[in-house]
Amino acid sequence: MLEARRIAFGYPGAPLLYRDFSLAVSPGERVQLAAPSGAGKTTLARILAGYERPRAGEVLVDGAPLPRRGACPVQLVGQHPEMTVDPRQRMDAMLAEAGATFEEEARLRELLGIQDRWLTRFPHELSGGELQRFCIARALAARPRYLIADEISTMLDAVTQARLWQALLAEADARDLGMVFVSHSPALSARIATRVVDLSGDRCGAPDAVRG
Numbered sequence: 001m002l003e004a005r006r007i008a009f010g011y012p013g014a015p016l017l018y019r020d021f022s023l024a025v026s027p028g029e030r031v032q033l034a035a036p037s038g039a040g041k042t043t044l045a046r047i048l049a050g051y052e053r054p055r056a057g058e059v060l061v062d063g064a065p066l067p068r069r070g071a072c073p074v075q076l077v078g079q080h081p082e083m084t085v086d087p088r089q090r091m092d093a094m095l096a097e098a099g100a101t102f103e104e105e106a107r108l109r110e111l112l113g114i115q116d117r118w119l120t121r122f123p124h125e126l127s128g129g130e131l132q133r134f135c136i137a138r139a140l141a142a143r144p145r146y147l148i149a150d151e152i153s154t155m156l157d158a159v160t161q162a163r164l165w166q167a168l169l170a171e172a173d174a175r176d177l178g179m180v181f182v183s184h185s186p187a188l189s190a191r192i193a194t195r196v197v198d199l200s201g202d203r204c205g206a207p208d209a210v211r212g
């Protein structure tokens, strides 16, 4: 179980985004974070994956805090892949660093439609959608228990987006992966979500405000 317990968070000098937010995600669940623009969905995604430390509260996986070192059981894929890669590192090296076996890496490349000719390129030599596939492969190679997907397919055309999610959902099912995702596409969200959590509800302090 991935748990955010009684989270309070605000950026320095700004009002709190959440005062007392709690969320529990089971393996296999796919939870959509819903809220208006600027309400703090991306920030919460970062907190869940350990990139931001809350002012109060904690993030736990099966009752234990996220590890400070080594592979994190919660992996985040964001909406700007170019900001999460080393611009001087070739894609084959980036994937190798993710720590998958040769067979597993090949399987993930096949799953995500990563072409061999992309491997010898640098990030700036790939489109946003191509680069995003590498970021998803890197996240899955870390064998996460939970994947946080923050508008990961916004930059893709409708057909590529549908293919990517089909692959990701098959993988999630096979691994019993829990997911928390943000998407501004109602059609995509309706297809993916097993539950919707409305973040705006929490701004009044209601724990785990749930609809659907």
Ligand SMILES: Nc1ncnc2c1ncn2[C@@H]1O[C@H](COP(=O)(O)OP(=O)(O)OP(=O)(O)O)[C@@H](O)[C@H]1O
Pocket (backbone or CB within 6 Å): 011, 012, 014, 017, 035, 036, 037, 038, 039, 040, 041, 042, 043, 044
């Ligand atoms: N690093 C930062 N420092 C200060 N304020 C920030 C920072 N990142 C985000 N914010 C502010 O925090 C609030 C929440 O931002 P966040 O990106 O989490 O919202 P969001 O719900 O994901 O928005 P959107 O749907 O537009 O992507 C916004 O008002 C934003 O301007």
